[in-house]
Amino acid sequence: MVTMKRLEILLLEDDMARVVAFKKRMEQSGRDHYINHVETAVYAIDCLKVNKYDMILLDHDLGGRTYVDHTNEREDCGMRVAEYFSIRPEQVRTHGPIIVHSLNGPAAQQMVELIGEAIWAPFVWQREIWEKYITIK
Numbered sequence: 001m002v003t004m005k006r007l008e009i010l011l012l013e014d015d016m017a018r019v020v021a022f023k024k025r026m027e028q029s030g031r032d033h034y035i036n037h038v039e040t041a042v043y044a045i046d047c048l049k050v051n052k053y054d055m056i057l058l059d060h061d062l063g064g065r066t067y068v069d070h071t072n073e074r075e076d077c078g079m080r081v082a083e084y085f086s087i088r089p090e091q092v093r094t095h096g097p098i099i100v101h102s103l104n105g106p107a108a109q110q111m112v113e114l115i116g117e118a119i120w121a122p123f124v125w126q127r128e129i130w131e132k133y134i135t136i137k
Contacts, residue, residue, distance in 0.1 A: 060102035
């Protein structure tokens, strides 16, 4: 019998409706998993420094704000995590897929470019998209 390992997932998201959607999709998958849900970029970076994740899901607009200007210097947005990865490319390769799920297109695209090996999937919790990423062994 082949058993799949437990998925360790980092979820950076401040919208509880989206958190619930992610958790529901994981429950429906039947995969053993742990979701480390954080709401700030600082906490996400702290987690990345000490843990290895099979999947990383990153939002851009945090703190209850939407369509935040991606060129600003705010500390409370997902761009800070992308910048962390951009100066530590070896960190990108130690984790599983990095998925930027922000609905803020310009910011999400810039995050993907900074990270280098990430994808943008704003509706990643939708079944047809999600199933591509939960097959990690």
